[in-house]
Amino acid sequence: MDGTARDGGRMKRSRPATRERLLDAASEVFGERGFAAATVEEVCERAGFTRGAFYSNFATKEELLLALLDREEAQVLERLSAAVDTATRDSSLVSVVTGRLFDLQPFGSGNYGLRAELSLLAVRNPELAAPYLAARRAFRARFQPFLERALASAGLRLTVSADDALVTIEALFDVSARDALIAGADPNAGDNLARRMLPALLAGMTTRHGD
Amino acid sequence: MDGTARDGGRMKRSRPATRERLLDAASEVFGERGFAAATVEEVCERAGFTRGAFYSNFATKEELLLALLDREEAQVLERLSAAVDTATRDSSLVSVVTGRLFDLQPFGSGNYGLRAELSLLAVRNPELAAPYLAARRAFRARFQPFLERALASAGLRLTVSADDALVTIEALFDVSARDALIAGADPNAGDNLARRMLPALLAGMTTRHGD
DNA sequence: CGTATTCAATACAGCAACGTATCTAACGCC
DNA sequence: GGCGTTAGATACGTTGCTGTATTGAATACG
Structure with missing residues (x-):
């Protein structure tokens, strides 16, 4: 569907792709729960990652918001x-x-x-x-x-x-x-x-x- | 100014009055920070009470919101x-x-x-x-x-x-x-x-x- | 084929805020 | 004016979340 395609169900490991998925998840969770109530945990879960991936890509929740x-x-x-x-x-x-x-x-x-x-x-x-x-x-x-x-x-x-x-x-x-x-x-x-x-x-x- | 008046700077102790002041503070803090980011501590500070007063009047933050x-x-x-x-x-x-x-x-x-x-x-x-x-x-x-x-x-x-x-x-x-x-x-x-x-x-x- | 590097997972420490349980002081009542 | 009751303060335990530090796996590159 998009350029950063999956290969057989598992997304190829790529920094931009995980950032995108995290941002997608964030837009959902922030919309549903609000920024303050949203936890980075939930964002990561929804994106299919752990918090490790998140903090490897963003310094804080605020930075995620800006992005x-x-x-x-x-x-x-x-x-x-x-x-x-x-x-x-x-x-x-x-x-x-x-x-x-x-x-x-x-x-x-x-x-x-x-x-x-x-x-x-x-x-x-x-x-x-x-x-x-x-x-x-x-x-x-x-x-x-x-x-x-x-x-x-x-x-x-x-x-x-x-x-x-x-x-x-x-x-x-x-x-x-x-x-x-x-x-x-x-x-x-x-x-x-x-x-x-x-x-x-x-x-x-x-x-x-x-x- | 209002019925539940102060007597020389210290509000007379009355349950309805503290409820009112807590609600006043809550309307400010919820408006400024949002419900999720608002802490009951800040609401109490703004109202001039401690959290003890709060939990004596409301069971939870949600209940405060309803009220x-x-x-x-x-x-x-x-x-x-x-x-x-x-x-x-x-x-x-x-x-x-x-x-x-x-x-x-x-x-x-x-x-x-x-x-x-x-x-x-x-x-x-x-x-x-x-x-x-x-x-x-x-x-x-x-x-x-x-x-x-x-x-x-x-x-x-x-x-x-x-x-x-x-x-x-x-x-x-x-x-x-x-x-x-x-x-x-x-x-x-x-x-x-x-x-x-x-x-x-x-x-x-x-x-x-x-x- | 092996090594280095990058990315994400796991494990951990610390904090902030909630809600509770206990204590103290003021007010009402007799 | 003592006594019980009520309101609010203090102190505490608990939880959940953040952010960091470390470890493990996968990819790129020599």
Whole structure:
């Protein structure tokens, strides 16, 4: 599936590969339990290693967090770049924006836990603020063309800054996911809050093109 | 200031009073550090007690959390009830809604850390889901008249459900506070995201009354 | 084919925080 | 004003997790 392949079920021993697996596990565990409650033991278990492997690759749990943030940003931008060409135009404005945001969601698709965790960590931990803001800004900057093209092809134009628009749309999707998760519902359900409110939100921040 | 007064700097010994002070401290510490990273030691220090006092009032840290959630809900509803009559009508729709939400914000005014923490705990901890949802629903149910009266007096009517509207507005205020905090700015600044976007948001989900 | 090096496992020491059990002092009551 | 009760402080045991130091295996290289 990926470059660092397994050979017969046992991953070939390679530093980058174990780092990746540890980071994968960390993104899961941090999302599920939160950074503070997460133990490096659990991260290692989930990755199929012992703590020895971990401390051979990372100095502390904090360092793992930093590395995770870096990688998440890289992954998101990568995913966005790869998706630029797939310009669907057969569907409605709302479903285009919705689909794009769900697919390309920063910090992993549908992974609300990790997203929320990272944002709270950024609020509480000043040293995370800069990388966090940079990552999110980069995402919005790259997503912006999507939104504007989708709007343009519907004959609409933003009446607020594109950045404000994107932040607000993201917030809507986040709260939609959050409330669904808390209520035990499917965050991607067709009748979720995001889908109900997005038309109104888009309507409020756009006008017809010749205005 | 309050009923359980100090007598010359030393609080009179009373179980309810210490509970209150512990809960106050907990709301601070949980908001600042997060529930998992918070130690009961720090909560007690902040409240001016030792852990002995704590374990005399609460069995575990989790129980403290439950009690906190209960109290926050009660406080919010109380604050809402007390504010029902102060119906300002000299200011714009936006500033009315804005002011009300800032003043009556559930879970303490401006205390983003605690609000976010509690929501994440509710996502991760199924046993918190029900009380959390109940508290939020109660808040929205009581806040709804505010919004609808404010809109009505501006000649507007919602085109989406009042609940959806309130959830979305709250989400906007939350993300506004969050981003300000991360950026090291004042969440209540006059040019924050919430104030910039609220007009568009309200416009998108209302129509003039005779429509 | 053997040696050196790298990576991960194991074993260990130390700490921090929880929760308990005991003690002391204040308040209520008669 | 002594006596019982209640609230909070002190002291302690226990656990779980972190981070380090050491050992063992696998790979690369000569």
